[in-house]
Amino acid sequence: MAVKMIKIAISSIAFLLALSAGSNAINFQSLSVHELAYTTHEIDTSHSTQLPSNSIYKKHQMTLQLVHRDKMSIHGKKTYWHLFQEQLIRDSKRLAGLYRQLKNSSSRSSSYELHDFGSAVVSGVEEGIGEYFVKIGIGSPPVDQYMVVDTGSDVTWVQCEPCTNCYNQADPIFDPAGSASFTRISCGSVACGLLDQAGKCGSGQCQYEVTYEDGSYTKGTLALENLKFGSTEVENVAIGCGHHNLGLFAWASGLLGLGGGVMSLVGQLGSQTGGAFGYCLASPGSGSDGSLVFGRDAGIPTGAIWVPLVRNPLNPRFYYVGLVGLGVGGVRVVVPEEVFQLSEYGDGGAILDTGTAVTRLPVRAYENLREAFVNSTIGFPRADSVSLFDTCYDLSGFGTVRVPTISFFFSNGPELTLPAKNYLIPVDVHGTFCLAFAPSDSGLSIVGNIQQKGIQVSFDTVNGLAGFGPDTC
Template sequence: MDNNVLLLFLFFLLILTSSAAATTSHFQDLNVEETIAATKLKPTQTPKHLQEEEQEEEKWKVKLFHRDKISSNAAAKDHQTRFNARIQRDLKRVASLLHCLNHNRSYSEPEAAFGSDVVSGTEEGSGEYMVRIGVGSPPVYQYMVIDSGSDVVWVQCEPCDKCYNQSDPIFNPTHSASYTGVSCSSSVCDQLDTAGWGCHEGRCRYEVSYGDGSYTKGTLALETLTLGRTVIRKTAIGCGHWNQGMFVGAAGLLGLGAGPMSFVGQLGGQTGEAFGYCLLTRGTGTSGSLQFGRQAMPLGAAWVPLVRNPFFPSFYYVALSGLGVGGLRLNITEDFFRLSDLGEGGVVMDTGTAVTRLPTLAYEVFRDAFVDQTTNLPRASGVSIFDTCYDLNGFVTVRVPTVSFYFSGGQILTLPARNFLIPADDVGTFCFAFAPSPSGLSIIGNIQQEGIQISVDGANGFVGFGPNVC
């Protein structure tokens, strides 16, 4: 063969190889068999047997547990039952956020009837991820729900006039050497929102209501918390004497919001207003992690801007600018995701919401692009809030297009396949894990966050993704 012909042949072969590699990079494999197998939970030890010595050894770091690991009855339920319960909790959470963030305008999410009334102390309570923290001196270890959209730290307390069932003994402040009630004249009490708060016998009172009908009421106190090997003194916590309806056996809630009364806000300079978390991937049987301080800021992360909403400063908004499917950015204007001057719209990162919500028109373009690139997969009927599902029964793996978030500043987050195509049952029905919202508010939920190392740098105004999975 002539050398020129040979060189020309090799040149075209290189182009074809590069083109194939580029095309392949815009698709990824979803292991169907492995994902379905992971929906079958094994019986777990009861919380009583998850000992404190299992805590992370690193300073300022604790393990994160999914509710299915904490709940003694979760393993006895089939995946479809747990899936349905997760969606009903999600509907209530989203309705609550929209009610709050849309200036208390009335809102009714489609299929809201899918939910059920809150029943105190049952498996239907709120809370997806929990940490185990010591309260008081000596420390009494309690499971607490983490919530990036909440600003108050609280636990149920004796005497309990109204309490739901929890896994651990209810905290008794009279047994703690470090418990101090907060007076009404204290500057700490002044930081509470005045609406619904008050004074009783000179002590500062607090009250928090949640969108699913749950609430906690009691007195504000300063107390010592033990986080792994770290002792944090004089933390303002709510000591709840009247509590309703929450938390799958958890004792209370660890607010991680951006406000001054959250755990992050109270730590302040001790941790540089920084924390990071890894939400464990469903079905892996592993624990996630929650870490505070600058050491939680990994090198090589994709950093995207936080957007402050002066009307709702507790929430973490991010500057999302677009969406992509199969390596192509879609024709969706950034205006869909912009926070208005009146504090409306925008994109909230929320650990308490499961399914990412997008404004309806943006969602439809996004969904249709995904459907157009998955015509080789057999479709299934919609399930609950999901209108795009597939029958993958009998498949070992399937090839699916990549799904990406585009952020202001040029950063792109491409999701693992398991974070956007999820099993709705244990026989092969998988659904595109996004949903439309008639509101202008978008929410990036925990399904899309799972397995990704996420860091919040509150001092400098950034959220980091990666660089490693977790």
């Protein structure tokens, strides 16, 4: 069968987008070990000097620069190893929270259990949620606030004065008394009834409450407020004004909910953006953290492949995709398609998630992927397992290596072949690289942000499509 393919260079690594399944895919691609040598340096994570301005760049008005959480840290310089360990700890908490949410929403008794993270928590490390952040303006006049970006949450909220219980944040706490556009929402409003946890009533005003996977929470008043994305202002967006907040959000002021529910920012901006948004998480060493784009004319690069979104009525906030198979070295891994299917009870399926770092696969799928990858890398010296990664290599003596490609296959034919540095990643300063996938007992597949880096990911919620395209970070 003829295979139509689009080949795009991402740094020195080939990024392949195959538009239909077939057997002629390129089997290997190069991984520059030295290119990732930045991991040997300390990383200055001081938030006071490295945060970018609220810049709108490229040609789209509603384009925001993403900031990785490591630049929001208050702990100063850290080694790559320390930051990597912290990321895995956050990842474990995120996964446990997702499992709890899915178990609670499933229409039958499910076995969502966490058997994932084996490393000890670093002493003295306190980690919260959120991997990427953006700066937006809130209120009239707009007050700049850094917000966690989360595609797995619906409610957008910000810490508000008077704050009975607030965590530390980089920006001054938002005071609604200083905003001419702030309007509290009444208990009987449509918006109040659309909250996942039906809004409670307090003094005639709608009260919201959201609890996150690590035990963090926010409680307060639901209100209509103006939000400013660069030069574009959007009026009357329903947001939470949090007066009782507990947790660690890396000094962010709140959270930008980009989930698939009607109360998410994406759902509320439907008339202005056509239900479309996208993001690009920059590749390691690129010097940028990436971008977040809203609008039907933005974030949809030429040459993107499109895959169907699969709706889960029991969990509409997550973006499920029609994953049907995996490939290694251009050869389809033997895994029945039903392993990836979303059941009528809301179990299984595959989601795209910016808050999870490492891609999780059902045990059977992971084991077959790992076996195929190991069989294609017999010449590489092996290294001991590191944390949740059981397939590692000592590449300290190499400058560049040729590694087998890894691909995702989607329903109706599209194939996405990942850049090599999205699945064989450095885990220490000594040249140890590990296969960045992990097994999951839950049956749920999660495509994490490590595998999404350097790829423009776009969502067309009106037509039920997700797109993957060339690097535009």
